[in-house]
Amino acid sequence: MKICVLPGDGIGPEIMAEAVRVLKALDLKLEMEEALLGGCAVDATGTPYPEATQKLAREADAVLLGAVGGPKWDALPRDQRPERGLLGIRKDLGLFANLRPAILYPELANASSLKPEIVAGLDILIVRELTGDIYFGQPRGIETREVNGTQQRVGWNTMIYAEYEIRRILKVAFEAAQKRGKKLCSVDKMNVLECTQLWRDIAEEVAKDYPDVELTHMLVDNAAMQLVRAPKQFDVMVTGNMFGDILSDEASMLTGSIGMLPSASLDANNKGLYEPSHGSAPDIAGKGVANPLATILSAAMMLRYTFNQEAAAQRIENAVKKVLAQGYRTGDIFEPGTKRVGTREMGDAVLAAL
Amino acid sequence: MKICVLPGDGIGPEIMAEAVRVLKALDLKLEMEEALLGGCAVDATGTPYPEATQKLAREADAVLLGAVGGPKWDALPRDQRPERGLLGIRKDLGLFANLRPAILYPELANASSLKPEIVAGLDILIVRELTGDIYFGQPRGIETREVNGTQQRVGWNTMIYAEYEIRRILKVAFEAAQKRGKKLCSVDKMNVLECTQLWRDIAEEVAKDYPDVELTHMLVDNAAMQLVRAPKQFDVMVTGNMFGDILSDEASMLTGSIGMLPSASLDANNKGLYEPSHGSAPDIAGKGVANPLATILSAAMMLRYTFNQEAAAQRIENAVKKVLAQGYRTGDIFEPGTKRVGTREMGDAVLAAL
Numbered sequence: 188m189k190i191c192v193l194p195g196d197g198i199g200p201e202i203m204a205e206a207v208r209v210l211k212a213l214d215l216k217l218e219m220e221e222a223l224l225g226g227c228a229v230d231a232t233g234t235p236y237p238e239a240t241q242k243l244a245r246e247a248d249a250v251l252l253g254a255v256g257g258p259k260w261d262a263l264p265r266d267q268r269p270e271r272g273l274l275g276i277r278k279d280l281g282l283f284a285n286l287r288p289a290i291l292y293p294e295l296a297n298a299s300s301l302k303p304e305i306v307a308g309l310d311i312l313i314v315r316e317l318t319g320d321i322y323f324g325q326p327r328g329i330e331t332r333e334v335n336g337t338q339q340r341v342g343w344n345t346m347i348y349a350e351y352e353i354r355r356i357l358k359v360a361f362e363a364a365q366k367r368g369k370k371l372c373s374v375d376k377m378n379v380l381e382c383t384q385l386w387r388d389i390a391e392e393v394a395k396d397y398p399d400v401e402l403t404h405m406l407v408d409n410a411a412m413q414l415v416r417a418p419k420q421f422d423v424m425v426t427g428n429m430f431g432d433i434l435s436d437e438a439s440m441l442t443g444s445i446g447m448l449p450s451a452s453l454d455a456n457n458k459g460l461y462e463p464s465h466g467s468a469p470d471i472a473g474k475g476v477a478n479p480l481a482t483i484l485s486a487a488m489m490l491r492y493t494f495n496q497e498a499a500a501q502r503i504e505n506a507v508k509k510v511l512a513q514g515y516r517t518g519d520i521f522e523p524g525t526k527r528v529g530t531r532e533m534g535d536a537v538l539a540a541l
Numbered sequence: 542m543k544i545c546v547l548p549g550d551g552i553g554p555e556i557m558a559e560a561v562r563v564l565k566a567l568d569l570k571l572e573m574e575e576a577l578l579g580g581c582a583v584d585a586t587g588t589p590y591p592e593a594t595q596k597l598a599r600e601a602d603a604v605l606l607g608a609v610g611g612p613k614w615d616a617l618p619r620d621q622r623p624e625r626g627l628l629g630i631r632k633d634l635g636l637f638a639n640l641r642p643a644i645l646y647p648e649l650a651n652a653s654s655l656k657p658e659i660v661a662g663l664d665i666l667i668v669r670e671l672t673g674d675i676y677f678g679q680p681r682g683i684e685t686r687e688v689n690g691t692q693q694r695v696g697w698n699t700m701i702y703a704e705y706e707i708r709r710i711l712k713v714a715f716e717a718a719q720k721r722g723k724k725l726c727s728v729d730k731m732n733v734l735e736c737t738q739l740w741r742d743i744a745e746e747v748a749k750d751y752p753d754v755e756l757t758h759m760l761v762d763n764a765a766m767q768l769v770r771a772p773k774q775f776d777v778m779v780t781g782n783m784f785g786d787i788l789s790d791e792a793s794m795l796t797g798s799i800g801m802l803p804s805a806s807l808d809a810n811n812k813g814l815y816e817p818s819h820g821s822a823p824d825i826a827g828k829g830v831a832n833p834l835a836t837i838l839s840a841a842m843m844l845r846y847t848f849n850q851e852a853a854a855q856r857i858e859n860a861v862k863k864v865l866a867q868g869y870r871t872g873d874i875f876e877p878g879t880k881r882v883g884t885r886e887m888g889d890a891v892l893a894a895l
């Protein structure tokens with residue numbers, strides 16, 4: 188069980204340290220090796236996804252990632268920005284299936300900006316396609332050409348999906364729905380975009396293989412509204428890379444505690460990259476106050492999906508529930524009457540609860 | 542002052558009848574003529590934006606629209622669907638600037654799914670580009686071709702913006718911000734999409750002409766989160782057609798009372814199409830229970846933007862505020878302790894309050 192550990196930028200190294208401690212405390216034969224991704228990799232090697240990292244990531248069974256990016260690297264040319272590293276590793280490893288749970292822990296119900304009755308018990312899984320769509324579509328670029336008789340800059344990108352790409356992500360989503368509430372909502376914009384008309388057609392075809400799952404379709408603008416109005420109507424949602432980027436972030440924010448949410452990005456053989464849903468939070472980096480729980484829960488997802496260690500995954504998840512019940516809170520989820528702790532103390536608490 | 546009135550489908554005719562009554566009650570020389578758009582036009586003529594409607598819409602100074610669409614027409618070929626009529630008239634009349642206010646009326650604060658302290662006093666204006674982007678970009682389509690050695694269907698669309706399109710919508714947004722809180726947030730996905738990198742570059746350039754407005758940039762995924770987390774941080778938001786479709790619907794749903802929200806779509810000379818932000822609600826069509834206030838408020842926007850009749854616009858808006866204060870509510874915004882009324886009675890109440 189070989190794990191490539193990529194702490195990344197900002198709070199990445201701090202939260203990763205706690206996840207690694209938790210993994211080491213389990214009685215599993217895990218081999219972990221660190222490498223650079225993102226801004227730290229740009230600083231050290233000039234490129235956000237260096238060859239050494241590529242080699243390690245390809246050889247490993249799973250990748251555990253902290254977070255990448257920060258204002259420090261925002262002014263760099265496109266191909267040197269930290270997020271290129273993230274897009275690069277996703278594409279390189281063929282991680283087409285991004286699973287993002289949006290779960291509201293009962294102890295953290297107050298953290299949500301929504302009314303308790305709207306979000307209490309929220310448990311949605313968003314399945315986002317991650318290696319296709321307008322993220323990678325060609326042609327793309329910015330150029331100066333003649334428009335209406337004058338020379339103007341024009342910028343363009345291509346939203347594109349082939350049948351096999353849509354089919355495989357829908358299979359992942361249907362199978363996830365089978366293991367949960369058996370309801371799948373596929374999100375598209377078929378009334379405007381041909382690309383997503385194909386998506387809807389193929390969703391209908393794949394549905395025939397999953398008669399036990401109820402498939403519905405929703406337009407992306409309506410989905411963005413329904414997530415605000417009545418998010419508990421959803422069980423599993425599936426959509427393309429671009430819409431998934433927007434809707435999965437919206438859905439995680441419904442919980443008000445994005446510092447708690449892990450994510451998994453899988454290939455066809457359950458090799459995966461696991462990372463928290465939140466970003467690198469450069470404003471609090473190095474202060475020892477970041478919430479390590481999303482990274483720790485990402486490690487649990489890794490044990491479940493890639494290593495088939497369901498018991499160990501649940502051990503971590505139960506430990507996290509226990510520390511919440513015990514009242515431990517990092518700053519992002521703190522409220523009066525609970526115990527405010529730092530990154531390291533939160534890690535200690537999880538270790539004690541294991 | 543020539544107005545082309547398009548009642549449309551579903552609840553369209555009912556809510557439009559009330560808006561027309563309100564307009565007639567004002568002492569203005571308005572000429573109104575009706576035509577068909579959407580499903581009703583398909584039924585009558587086989588096409589959603591028939592020539593007679595095109596002629597009337599082009600000749601008029603403003604268009605007042607109810608709503609279009611419904612399940613009845615969902616199975617039709619693409620070019621006959623009601624929404625083609627909507628996209629067609631937008632493009633035909635060059636209505637590139639879509640203004641969508643998201644305002645929470647104090648009397649309706651309970652209707653929101655968000656906590657009162659998060660949304661009380663909410664007043665955002667979303668400026669959405671409406672005639673470009675992936676909505677109209679070429680090439681687009683679905684075809685069967687060889688992919689990875691097999692014949693597969695592939696679907697694609699093109700996200701594209703030319704400099705002049707970005708520049709003119711940003712001007713509209715900056716000018717709107719100047720008349721409001723002087724804060725403009727431009728939304729893009731520059732870390733992935735070249736098309737929106739150009740958007741950001743041009744936003745920076747246009748900003749030089751508006752030193753009194755504070756311009757910020759936000760990535761679309763973050764914007765979808767921030768609207769849920771702390772919507773009152775925004776004054777005016779500006780973005781492209783696709784992101785604007787999603788974010789403006791999300792923002793209107795924050796109020797919980799989308800039946801109250803008007804919208805304007807303007808060309809370069811303030812000719813405009815005005816319509817409620819909600820849809821055609823086929824489930825309640827013909828029952829006389831739909832909320833006509835968004836359409837009535839759209840008529841007020843028309844008087845303000847196209848006809849420069851600020852006083853008349855405010856007269857309508859104040860009448861709407863008054864009926865809310867008096868406790869009149871249609872079903873969508875009803876709560877115990879208020880007076881439940883139908884579409885017609887709500888129109889009566891506004892007329893009485895004028």
Ligand SMILES: CC(C)[C@H](C(=O)O)[C@@H](O)C(=O)O
Nearest residue numbers: 270271273274432732733762
């Ligand atoms: C950093 C960025 C390229 C990335 C994306 O858009 O996919 C991020 O927003 C995410 O969702 O993981």
Ligand SMILES: CC(C)[C@H](C(=O)O)[C@@H](O)C(=O)O
Nearest residue numbers: 378379408624625627628786
């Ligand atoms: C009906 C549809 C084509 C339209 C759009 O996507 O623009 C609608 O959602 C809107 O926002 O007015």
